[in-house]
Amino acid sequence: MDFSFSEEQELYRATVSRFIQNQYGLEARQKIVNSDLGMSRENWQQFADLGLLAIPFAEEYGGLEGSAVDTMVVMEEFGRGLVIEPYFETVIFSGGILSIGGSNEQKQQYIPRIISGECIFATAFAESQSRYNLADIKTTAKVRNGGFILNGKKSVVWAGPWADYLIVTARTSGSQFDEKGVSLFLVDKNSEGISLKNYPTIDGGRASEISFENVELSDESLLGHIDDGFDLLEAAVDRARAAICAEAVGAMKALHETTLDYVKLREQFGVPIGNFQVIQHRMVDMLIAYEEAVSITYMATLHLDHPVEERQKSVSAAKAKIGQSARYIGQEAVQIHGGMGMTDELNVGHYFKRLTMIDVSLGNQDYHVRRFADLTQ
Amino acid sequence: MDISIAIEDVLFREEVRDFIQEHYPSYLHDKIAKSEELTKEDFLVWHRILHKKGWIAPSWPKEYGGPGWTSVQRFIFNEELSAAGAITTMPFSLTMLAPVLMQYGNEKQREYFLPRILSGEDWWCQGYSEPGAGSDLASLRMPAVRDGDDYVVNGSKTWTTFAQFADWIFCLVRTNSDGKKQMGISFLLIDMKTPGITVRPIRTLDGGYDINEVHFENVRVPIENLVGEENFGWTYAKALLSHERGGIADVARSEVAIKALRKIATTELSDGGPLIENTIFSKKIAELEIDLLALKYLELRAVFNEKSDDLGPNVSILKLKGSEVQQRIGELRLEAVGYYGFPFKYGPQTSNTAIFPVGPSYTQFAGPSYFNLRKTTIYGGSSEIQRGIVAKSVLGL
Numbered sequence: 001m002d003f004s005f006s007e008e009q010e011l012y013r014a015t016v017s018r019f020i021q022n023q024y025g026l027e028a029r030q031k032i033v034n035s036d037l038g039m040s041r042e043n044w045q046q047f048a049d050l051g052l053l054a055i056p057f058a059e060e061y062g063g064l065e066g067s068a069v070d071t072m073v074v075m076e077e078f079g080r081g082l083v084i085e086p087y088f089e090t091v092i093f094s095g096g097i098l099s100i101g102g103s104n105e106q107k108q109q110y111i112p113r114i115i116s117g118e119c120i121f122a123t124a125f126a127e128s129q130s131r132y133n134l135a136d137i138k139t140t141a142k143v144r145n146g147g148f149i150l151n152g153k154k155s156v157v158w159a160g161p162w163a164d165y166l167i168v169t170a171r172t173s174g175s176q177f178d179e180k181g182v183s184l185f186l187v188d189k190n191s192e193g194i195s196l197k198n199y200p201t202i203d204g205g206r207a208s209e210i211s212f213e214n215v216e217l218s219d220e221s222l223l224g225h226i227d228d229g230f231d232l233l234e235a236a237v238d239r240a241r242a243a244i245c246a247e248a249v250g251a252m253k254a255l256h257e258t259t260l261d262y263v264k265l266r267e268q269f270g271v272p273i274g275n276f277q278v279i280q281h282r283m284v285d286m287l288i289a290y291e292e293a294v295s296i297t298y299m300a301t302l303h304l305d306h307p308v309e310e311r312q313k314s315v316s317a318a319k320a321k322i323g324q325s326a327r328y329i330g331q332e333a334v335q336i337h338g339g340m341g342m343t344d345e346l347n348v349g350h351y352f353k354r355l356t357m358i359d360v361s362l363g364n365q366d367y368h369v370r371r372f373a374d375l376t377q
Numbered sequence: 378m379d380i381s382i383a384i385e386d387v388l389f390r391e392e393v394r395d396f397i398q399e400h401y402p403s404y405l406h407d408k409i410a411k412s413e414e415l416t417k418e419d420f421l422v423w424h425r426i427l428h429k430k431g432w433i434a435p436s437w438p439k440e441y442g443g444p445g446w447t448s449v450q451r452f453i454f455n456e457e458l459s460a461a462g463a464i465t466t467m468p469f470s471l472t473m474l475a476p477v478l479m480q481y482g483n484e485k486q487r488e489y490f491l492p493r494i495l496s497g498e499d500w501w502c503q504g505y506s507e508p509g510a511g512s513d514l515a516s517l518r519m520p521a522v523r524d525g526d527d528y529v530v531n532g533s534k535t536w537t538t539f540a541q542f543a544d545w546i547f548c549l550v551r552t553n554s555d556g557k558k559q560m561g562i563s564f565l566l567i568d569m570k571t572p573g574i575t576v577r578p579i580r581t582l583d584g585g586y587d588i589n590e591v592h593f594e595n596v597r598v599p600i601e602n603l604v605g606e607e608n609f610g611w612t613y614a615k616a617l618l619s620h621e622r623g624g625i626a627d628v629a630r631s632e633v634a635i636k637a638l639r640k641i642a643t644t645e646l647s648d649g650g651p652l653i654e655n656t657i658f659s660k661k662i663a664e665l666e667i668d669l670l671a672l673k674y675l676e677l678r679a680v681f682n683e684k685s686d687d688l689g690p691n692v693s694i695l696k697l698k699g700s701e702v703q704q705r706i707g708e709l710r711l712e713a714v715g716y717y718g719f720p721f722k723y724g725p726q727t728s729n730t731a732i733f734p735v736g737p738s739y740t741q742f743a744g745p746s747y748f749n750l751r752k753t754t755i756y757g758g759s760s761e762i763q764r765g766i767v768a769k770s771v772l773g774l
């Protein structure tokens with residue numbers, strides 16, 4: 001075993017970390033968050049120029065053939081910087097689906113445009129009734145001559161407002177909760193019959209409610225095999241879960257560091273509050289929660305290419321644990337900052353909000369504890 | 378022991394309930410249900426109705442315009458207000474400042490200020506905390522220096538709730554820096570219209586705006602606005618702080634909130650069935666209800682055994698558990714709405730922003746209120762400070 005990082009990984013870390021230090025302070029970030037668009041196209045282009053958008057993709061499409069550990073390093077650093085730009089949505093999640101399930105032609109058509117920064121992708125999988133069940137799908141894609149007709153509604157599609165293309169889960173057969181009969185489609189967001197309701201999210205991002213009304217899709221828009229999209233979806237979602245755990249790890253690290261600095265600096269009763277044993281123990285418990293989170297995230301990331309059940313179990317273990325530590329560290333950081341922790345002006349509240357929403361994303365603690373238990377029986 | 382309720386208390390409860398039902402402005406229910414930002418006038422509308430009835434100041438003695446209720450009646454009254462989801466009355470003037478004026482203020486101050494508090498004519502905010510003095514309040518520094526018939530005040534107060542609405546602020550200021558830090562603090566009443574005062578809003582992480590920084594630059598305050606004796610303000614403030622901590626358990630409001638949470642969990646789906654039938658989630662709600670039940674009887678024991686108005690260290694215990702229960706409700710509410718915790722009503726307004734609510738209407742405050750409720754273990758004496766008080770005063774540690 002070896003838990004050290006390669007030179008290349010250290011380079012990715014240094015690159016992203018430099019970008020954040022120089023260009024992504026809280027003020028710069030909040031300016032982007034509050035802008036009309038809500039993300040920065042210039043930053044996105046910079047990610048492309050730095051090669052970050054190419055990391056996980058195959059060489060033949062212009063990618064760097066990077067591993068899940070490579071993107072984990074990038075996600076950790078993005079977590080530290082509370083980066084808003086849709087790296088997770090485009091490169092990891094939608095990019096993952098494309099890489100695993102796309103045909104050669106589809107990859108040739110879209111991956112180079114992701115890598116160049118030209119196209120942003122979002123994955124539309126959740127519905128208002130579905131909660132975390134990926135197979136609970138009412139949206140339908142009916143077969144017609146040379147293609148499909150898509151009808152239905154998707155909820156809380158992250159990065160929806162920015163996306164050029166959507167990957168949409170829809171039912172081609174079976175009933176509402178069946179895994180069989182789920183298919184994935186790559187859809188141009190400008191297609192006729194698509195309408196969006198865009199809004200800001202509480203963690204600084206943007207999302208959309210999207211409705212599809214008799215949207216005509218060609219045969220080429222199908223990703224993977226008809227009716228058999230579920231395994232592909234789950235594989236990509238598990239990779240996305242591991243990546244979002246890494247993002248949380250980065251955010252937790254930053255939050256712990258900020259809080260540690262604060263308890264050394266803030267004085268009450270004539271001494272730094274870090275002198276109080278109550279505070280010391282809490283700082284230690286936060287550190288332990290963080291170290292557990294790092295460890296279990298590495299574990300899950302290293303199991304992504306293992307047999308399906310092992311992958312599923314590892315990822316659920318990590319996501320459940322991350323949800324717990326994210327909540328703990330977030331709440332404690334606010335508490336220890338006192339009134340300062342409640343303001344919009346410190347980064348503490350922003351980390352707390354992002355960490356909270358990571359717990360909600362792609363299955364919360366309850367969901368993953370249940371999934372882990374079911375897989376262990 | 379006997380948990381039956383005296384008939385006069387039952388009748389009293391009915392009277393209060395009927396009154397609220399008949400007179401509470403229904404537009405306020407709508408506004409609160411839609412989590413719209415509340416204005417000063419919203420608070421005052423209900424204040425004036427209660428004032429007219431003679432019920433605005435339940436804890437005041439009759440001679441100053443209180444209703445002359447027993448502690449049990451006051452408790453029932455608060456319960457009914459909470460159960461009805463009524464907008465809160467302003468604690469700063471009614472339960473924090475007024476007792477100090479009654480006990481330590483002079484005749485002129487009492488005669489001038491108390492009726493204006495009752496009528497709602499003056500809105501008060503509390504100027505205690507400073508950037509450097511929070512938990513360690515006695516280390517506050519804002520100087521008030523005698524100059525002729527005035528004090529001249531310079532410095533800042535912070536976290537001041539609703540300073541943006543206030544006509545007056547009651548402040549702890551430093552009038553002497555020699556000796557023990559608790560000595561040399563004075564209690565000063567300051568008109569917010571005095572030249573040299575500026576109020577800077579502080580946005581909180583939930584997107585809301587309740588708190589402020591208040592800056593004082595050469596603010597001249599007539600010495601007649603000093604309460605009690607110079608340099609003895611700490612004693613008065615301490616008496617007042619224990620008033621602040623009372624009523625914070627807010628059991629009745631939590632009961633209402635849990636009921637609403639159950640309703641959300643009955644509407645929200647999980648694998649096709651109501652979320653409330655999900656065994657993990659229903660267990661968590663049940664555990665919370667059990668906690669609240671224990672807290673309720675803890676509070677009832679304190680209220681019904683009360684010999685005086687002073688709940689003693691029970692106040693700290695009620696505040697600790699009450700705030701934790703409130704926060705837990707917020708957690709479960711956010712869990713219940715799943716992905717609809719994301720849409721942020723108070724986020725940036727942009728050219729293509731959707732009209733809220735995005736999901737079902739109950740989802741839109743799940744996120745903001747979860748984040749906002751973190752304040753309950755910070756203000757009014759943080760949980761760490763409360764535990765310290767109990768350790769010292771109950772356990773003798």
Ligand SMILES: Cc1cc2nc3c(=O)[nH]c(=O)nc-3n(C[C@H](O)[C@H](O)[C@H](O)COP(=O)(O)OP(=O)(O)OC[C@H]3O[C@@H](n4cnc5c(N)ncnc54)[C@H](O)[C@@H]3O)c2cc1C
Pocket residue numbers: 266268269273276278279335336337338339340342502503504505506508510511512513535536537538539588752755756757758759760761762765
């Ligand atoms: C929403 C909100 C509204 C408020 N409204 C008002 C208002 O209207 N008027 C007003 O005057 N103030 C108000 N406050 C201020 C509030 O009273 C203070 O925030 C509180 O006293 C804590 O002080 P602080 O924020 O400076 O934190 P600090 O005192 O700096 O505390 C930071 C952390 O250290 C811990 N700590 C401090 N001392 C000890 C110790 N001895 N042992 C162990 N742990 C310790 C605290 O518990 C906390 O976790 C408000 C605060 C909030 C959040």
